[in-house]
Amino acid sequence: MSVFSLPRALSIARKEVRHVRRDPFTLAMAVGVPVLLVVFFGYVLDFDVRDIRLAVVDRDRTPASRALADAFTASGHFRPHGPPDVPAARLLEEGRVKAALFIEPGFGADVDRAVPARAQIVIDGADNQTAGVIAGYLDGVATVAARRLGADPPGDLLRTRFLFNNELNSRWFVVTGLFVVVMGVLSILMTALTVAREWETGSMELLLATPVRPLEMILGKLAPYLGLCLAGTGLIYAAARVLFHVPFRGGLLFFVASTVLFLCCTLAQGLLISVLTRQQQLAMQFSNLTGLLPVLLLSGFTFPVESMPAFFRVLTWFLPARHYMELCRGIILKGAGPLALARPVLWLAALAAGLITLASVKFKRDLEP
Amino acid sequence: MSEPAVLTEGLTVRFGNFTAVDGVSLRVERGEIFGFLGANGAGKTTTIRVLTGLLAPTAGRVEVAGLTFDHGADAIKARVGYMSQKFTLYTDLTVAENLEFAAALRKIPAGVFRERSRDLLRFIDFRDRADVLVRDLPGGLKQEVSLVAALLHDPEIVFLDEPTAGVSPSARVRFWELIRGLAARGKTVFVTTHYMDEAGECGRIALMRAGALIALGTPRELKDRAFPEPLYDLHFPAAPPAGWRNDLAAAGTVQPHGLRWHVAVRDPRRWEDLLARWGTAARARRIEASLEDVFLRWVESPA
Numbered sequence: 001m002s003v004f005s006l007p008r009a010l011s012i013a014r015k016e017v018r019h020v021r022r023d024p025f026t027l028a029m030a031v032g033v034p035v036l037l038v039v040f041f042g043y044v045l046d047f048d049v050r051d052i053r054l055a056v057v058d059r060d061r062t063p064a065s066r067a068l069a070d071a072f073t074a075s076g077h078f079r080p081h082g083p084p085d086v087p088a089a090r091l092l093e094e095g096r097v098k099a100a101l102f103i104e105p106g107f108g109a110d111v112d113r114a115v116p117a118r119a120q121i122v123i124d125g126a127d128n129q130t131a132g133v134i135a136g137y138l139d140g141v142a143t144v145a146a147r148r149l150g151a152d153p154p155g156d157l158l159r160t161r162f163l164f165n166n167e168l169n170s171r172w173f174v175v176t177g178l179f180v181v182v183m184g185v186l187s188i189l190m191t192a193l194t195v196a197r198e199w200e201t202g203s204m205e206l207l208l209a210t211p212v213r214p215l216e217m218i219l220g221k222l223a224p225y226l227g228l229c230l231a232g233t234g235l236i237y238a239a240a241r242v243l244f245h246v247p248f249r250g251g252l253l254f255f256v257a258s259t260v261l262f263l264c265c266t267l268a269q270g271l272l273i274s275v276l277t278r279q280q281q282l283a284m285q286f287s288n289l290t291g292l293l294p295v296l297l298l299s300g301f302t303f304p305v306e307s308m309p310a311f312f313r314v315l316t317w318f319l320p321a322r323h324y325m326e327l328c329r330g331i332i333l334k335g336a337g338p339l340a341l342a343r344p345v346l347w348l349a350a351l352a353a354g355l356i357t358l359a360s361v362k363f364k365r366d367l368e369p
Numbered sequence: 370m371s372e373p374a375v376l377t378e379g380l381t382v383r384f385g386n387f388t389a390v391d392g393v394s395l396r397v398e399r400g401e402i403f404g405f406l407g408a409n410g411a412g413k414t415t416t417i418r419v420l421t422g423l424l425a426p427t428a429g430r431v432e433v434a435g436l437t438f439d440h441g442a443d444a445i446k447a448r449v450g451y452m453s454q455k456f457t458l459y460t461d462l463t464v465a466e467n468l469e470f471a472a473a474l475r476k477i478p479a480g481v482f483r484e485r486s487r488d489l490l491r492f493i494d495f496r497d498r499a500d501v502l503v504r505d506l507p508g509g510l511k512q513e514v515s516l517v518a519a520l521l522h523d524p525e526i527v528f529l530d531e532p533t534a535g536v537s538p539s540a541r542v543r544f545w546e547l548i549r550g551l552a553a554r555g556k557t558v559f560v561t562t563h564y565m566d567e568a569g570e571c572g573r574i575a576l577m578r579a580g581a582l583i584a585l586g587t588p589r590e591l592k593d594r595a596f597p598e599p600l601y602d603l604h605f606p607a608a609p610p611a612g613w614r615n616d617l618a619a620a621g622t623v624q625p626h627g628l629r630w631h632v633a634v635r636d637p638r639r640w641e642d643l644l645a646r647w648g649t650a651a652r653a654r655r656i657e658a659s660l661e662d663v664f665l666r667w668v669e670s671p672a
Binding site for chain 2: 008014018212
């Protein structure tokens with residue numbers, strides 16, 4: 001008794017393609033949703049802060065104090081704001097500015113004498129997300145200002161240089177992660193309904209009455225959606241390059257191979273859900289629960305895996321999305337090759353094989369008495 | 370006698386504590402049209418699932434087309450055709466695509482498939498184009514195409530689980546012409562139905578109740594066995610006389626039949642007395658038992 005027949009798997013794949021071709025909704029979901037989400041997320045999820053409204057209180061009024069204030073505006077992150085007659089404390093309180101720069105009298109004189117000169121910046125800490133970003137920019141601004149004033153840079157001992165994304169462009173970071181988020185969520189939904197639908201419509205009875213093998217069903221159903229999802233990934237790639245000018249530094253072939261591995265994991269996960277639930281409604285809920293949540297929260301998209309509690313950090317090893325995230329960022333932004341990224345690749349391969357086997361084994365109980 | 374198409378001895382299927390099929394023994398000869406009757410949940414579909422290789426029996430001996438489960442479920446599946454109670458074709462695929470898919474799953478060579486599907490579509494007198502979507506076919510025709518899909522691998526035995534449920538009366542008549550046509554081609558047909566007129570078309574009938582086989586025979590035999598006593602059709606043109614139910618219960622058993630009553634007379638003397646007493650208030654005539662009477666008496670009434 002054969003375990004796998006390629007012609008039979010292909011006929012199942014051909015049948016699935018026919019379903020998809022006649023179902024504009026699935027097609028729209030596979031092709032339209034990725035583009036929509038990338039544009040949406042790419043523009044909205046922007047951790048960069050530009051044009052921070054800054055109140056400048058210059059009580060020194062020397063060339064040095066003006067140079068310091070200019071250093072802030074010249075950085076592009078800050079914009080002087082607020083009428084001079086209103087106290088800066090009030091502007092902060094009313095939220096009209098996010099930060100205030102106080103330069104006390106004697107600042108210029110101190111600079112001239114080359115003794116440590118003092119200026120103070122007060123940041124609105126109520127919005128700690130923005131506050132954190134502002135604090136991050138201060139170092140850079142201070143360095144620029146010190147250079148202009150001919151003084152030693154304040155952080156001379158510790159200089160930070162950001163590799164790979166030296167502008168710390170958060171959009172690149174977000175858009176790269178979107179490959180994982182969008183395809184991770186979408187691909188599970190693609191397959192989660194297919195087996196359940198066969199149970200609900202009754203066509204499963206036809207399949208059960210034939211000698212079809214579980215692995216033929218699983219692979220036959222997986223293949224067409226793999227193609228569809230790769231097309232969706234291609235669209236995300238196009239959007240990332242054209243709309244957000246994300247650099248692509250790694251090997252395209254390696255990236256495609258990684259994507260195939262990742263999609264095999266998630267599509268098999270969808271099939272497993274479908275085999276277990278047998279109901280489209282339930283399958284939908286399960287795939288949202290096991291797809292959307294981990295992808296958003298545990299993949300490293302929003303929270304770095306390194307800063308998670310130990311339990312969750314270990315849990316992420318079993319999430320395909322976490323490894324694909326590592327691969328996406330590694331390949332696209334760093335240009336890393338298969339050798340440097342061997343670990344996530346091996347993990348994904350193991351997870352894909354495991355999930356396909358599990359789905360087939362669970363399905364076997366239905367197919368074979 | 371030649372090898373039977375289906376043979377079961379003490380066939381039992383249990384799901385946990387629930388016994389769906391309880392020691393069923395039956396023998397179906399080749400070329401028979403074998404009717405399988407019973408209320409919903411009597412275990413008909415479960416029995417059919419065992420006989421089509423979809424479900425392994427918990428206990429008992431099963432032989433289908435000379436094969437047992439020891440030969441593997443696939444060996445059985447290759448020799449039987451199964452048309453499930455549910456509509457199993459893909460409505461968003463065309464007739465040709467559905468048939469092609471069913472054939473591919475059974476690895477029927479392309480040439481053989483072309484010939485058989487042409488032959489079978491001619492058999493059901495299919496006049497539409499084969500590239501019409503199944504969802505656009507009328508209900509009766511959908512069932513006929515479904516039958517074709519179940520016959521593509523030229524099975525020896527065809528199991529039809531309520532093939533005419535929910536189709537129009539004329540489509541039912543047509544479908545039964547096809548069933549007789551199958552038998553004429555030498556196929557064994559094992560069919561379940563809720564329509565008693567259809568049951569009358571079967572060569573032999575098995576009656577199931579709560580998982581057990583309670584009767585087996587030709588329609589004639591079943592009628593004679595269920596009603597050894599004479600059966601009367603009784604009705605009251607005006608208001609029935611007071612206390613008639615109790616009076617009648619002493620003479621025989623009563624089953625409602627629309628606005629009429631079917632009375633199986635146990636005590637002819639009392640029956641004659643009652644009729645004399647009621648006079649023109651009651652009208653009774655001797656009738657032949659129908660399968661419906663048999664069904665009501667054995668399957669639906671309490672034991």
